[in-house]
Amino acid sequence: MDGQPERDVLAPLIFRRKVHVHPPRILLAVLFCAELAGIVGAVVAVPVAATIPIIPREVLQFRQERGASGPPACPA
Numbered sequence: 001m002d003g004q005p006e007r008d009v010l011a012p013l014i015f016r017r018k019v020h021v022h023p024p025r026i027l028l029a030v031l032f033c034a035e036l037a038g039i040v041g042a043v044v045a046v047p048v049a050a051t052i053p054i055i056p057r058e059v060l061q062f063r064q065e066r067g068a069s070g071p072p073a074c075p076a
Contacts (some may be wrong), residue, residue: 021050
């Protein structure tokens with residue numbers, strides 16, 4: 001054995017603690033991105049998987065803050 005099972009199990013658990021992404025999401029992201037773009041895809045997979053849930057949350061927060069201040073006034 002070359003340690004492959006340990007890497008498959010431990011790496012997602014470690015990434016979860018550092019980037020706050022669930023291990024199955026990391027594993028699926030790495031497999032999917034590696035299939036699409038090879039080694040570069042596998043390297044980019046974790047930051048992409050961590051960023052995807054942040055974007056809708058930030059957009060929603062921005063829209064709520066903008067809606068709370070009201071629409072911009074139209075000059076008469």
